[in-house]
Amino acid sequence: MKALLVAGARPNFMKVAPLATEFAARGVDAPICHTGQHYDERMSRLFFDELSIPRPRHDLGVGSGSHAAQTAAVLERFEKVLLAERPDLVVVVGDVNSTVACALAAVKLGIATAHVEAGLRSFDRTMPEELNRVVTDAVSDLLYCSEEAGVANLRREGVPAWRVVLAGNVMIDTLLRHRERARAASPRARLGLPDAYGVVTLHRPSNVDAAADARRLVDALVLAAREAPLAFPMHPRTREAFTRHGLLDVLSAGGRVVVTEPLGYLEFLGLTDGARVVLTDSGGIQEETTVLGVPCLTLRDTTERPVTVERGTNRLVGTDPAAVAAAARDVLSGPRVLRVPEYWDGRAAARIVEHCLSGILGRVSAERSRWLAGGLRPDGGSREVRTPEES
Ligand code: UD1
Numbered sequence: 001m002k003a004l005l006v007a008g009a010r011p012n013f014m015k016v017a018p019l020a021t022e023f024a025a026r027g028v029d030a031p032i033c034h035t036g037q038h039y040d041e042r043m044s045r046l047f048f049d050e051l052s053i054p055r056p057r058h059d060l061g062v063g064s065g066s067h068a069a070q071t072a073a074v075l076e077r078f079e080k081v082l083l084a085e086r087p088d089l090v091v092v093v094g095d096v097n098s099t100v101a102c103a104l105a106a107v108k109l110g111i112a113t114a115h116v117e118a119g120l121r122s123f124d125r126t127m128p129e130e131l132n133r134v135v136t137d138a139v140s141d142l143l144y145c146s147e148e149a150g151v152a153n154l155r156r157e158g159v160p161a162w163r164v165v166l167a168g169n170v171m172i173d174t175l176l177r178h179r180e181r182a183r184a185a186s187p188r189a190r191l192g193l194p195d196a197y198g199v200v201t202l203h204r205p206s207n208v209d210a211a212a213d214a215r216r217l218v219d220a221l222v223l224a225a226r227e228a229p230l231a232f233p234m235h236p237r238t239r240e241a242f243t244r245h246g247l248l249d250v251l252s253a254g255g256r257v258v259v260t261e262p263l264g265y266l267e268f269l270g271l272t273d274g275a276r277v278v279l280t281d282s283g284g285i286q287e288e289t290t291v292l293g294v295p296c297l298t299l300r301d302t303t304e305r306p307v308t309v310e311r312g313t314n315r316l317v318g319t320d321p322a323a324v325a326a327a328a329r330d331v332l333s334g335p336r337v338l339r340v341p342e343y344w345d346g347r348a349a350a351r352i353v354e355h356c357l358s359g360i361l362g363r364v365s366a367e368r369s370r371w372l373a374g375g376l377r378p379d380g381g382s383r384e385v386r387t388p389e390e391s
Pocket of ligand 1: 009010011037038039040043064065095096097098128129203235236237240
């Protein structure tokens with residue numbers, strides 16, 4: 001048995017780490033293929049070192065580019081790796097361009113493909129990640145969900161139940177494993193922050209690329225920083241955009257927003273764990289703050305992770321400066337909430353790996369043979385196509 005694990009961009013690395021560990025613990029050869037989507041030391045290698053992730057056996061070195069160019073480069077280069085490795089299973093995680101490209105390359109070669117963190121939907125198809133999620137789920141054989149909403153979305157999309165498993169959140173496996181070390185690694189003092197501080201991350205193209213959107217967010221942060229000083233580890237895309245728009249000085253002018261380079265996993269987790277509030281447009285940080293019990297203000301109008309709002313501390317506040325500042329004031333004076341979602345317990349990767357090794361790959365290949373033999377529809381399901389007159 002050989003499982004090829006795909007890691008492409010920063011939010012993938014903490015998800016691949018526990019999967020690599022669990023496959024290795026069961027004696028399964030599980031090499032890692034790094035697509036090179038993220039390549040800066042602080043966006044990639046640092047995470048492998050801190051999380052003791054095995055060195056990738058393959059590094060595709062695709063680097064940055066337009067969505068089409070980056071996705072196409074991964075598709076083409078990953079196919080060669082698949083032909084050389086001939087794995088029994090490909091595991092992709094998350095929703096980045098590398099995720100969709102590798103899933104597509106694998107299924108087209110008839111290789112069983114599992115998507116970890118399946119079924120999440122923001123229902124906003126202007127987000128590149130939403131398109132990646134929809135396509136990856138549509139082509140993958142096995143779909144491991146981190147929350148109930150993922151299962152419900154896939155059911156609504158007509159995915160047969162046997163392909164879908166509510167396995168829990170692999171990113172939380174990593175968080176729970178490293179929380180103590182992370183607390184000790186917090187850079188709070190080095191950054192000159194008092195006990196009561198907030199953390200900011202922003203990198204979505206819809207928030208930072210255009211000057212007007214970026215300006216609105218900077219105004220929101222400057223206002224919110226009056227409530228508590230903010231640490232802002234800045235993604236390279238954001239730094240480039242803010243520099244282009246002349247906003248870095250505006251942000252730092254009042255001395256209440258401390259801008260830093262991107263932080264490593266342990267430093268960032270430690271900083272977040274000690275924060276009184278987090279302001280973000282990230283997906284994963286909404287989940288991490290839910291488990292840490294730190295109030296999270298998501299500077300977006302939608303979330304693909306609704307459990308963080310229903311059970312956790314997350315609020316969707318949009319980007320209006322006055323609304324963001326009011327929400328920051330509110331959570332800074334309010335009580336903390338801690339209601340961790342089901343299966344976010346540190347055992348998600350173990351559940352996934354056990355399921356992959358349970359004989360399920362036989363069912364995947366039997367299904368594929370049925371398609372090849374007769375062009376049969378999966379599971380013999382009824383065809384519900386309506387003519388224009390019927391609908
Ligand atoms: C990608 C993911 C996003 C994820 C984010 C986490 C997609 C569509 N987006 O967005 O879902 O939340 O990663 O960080 O896959 N850059 C560097 N060094 C690097 C990587 C990127 O300087 O190591 C800069 C480059 O200017 C690049 C830009 O960041 O053009 C954007 O990188 P890219 O990988 O295209 O998307 P992200 O914005 O990082």
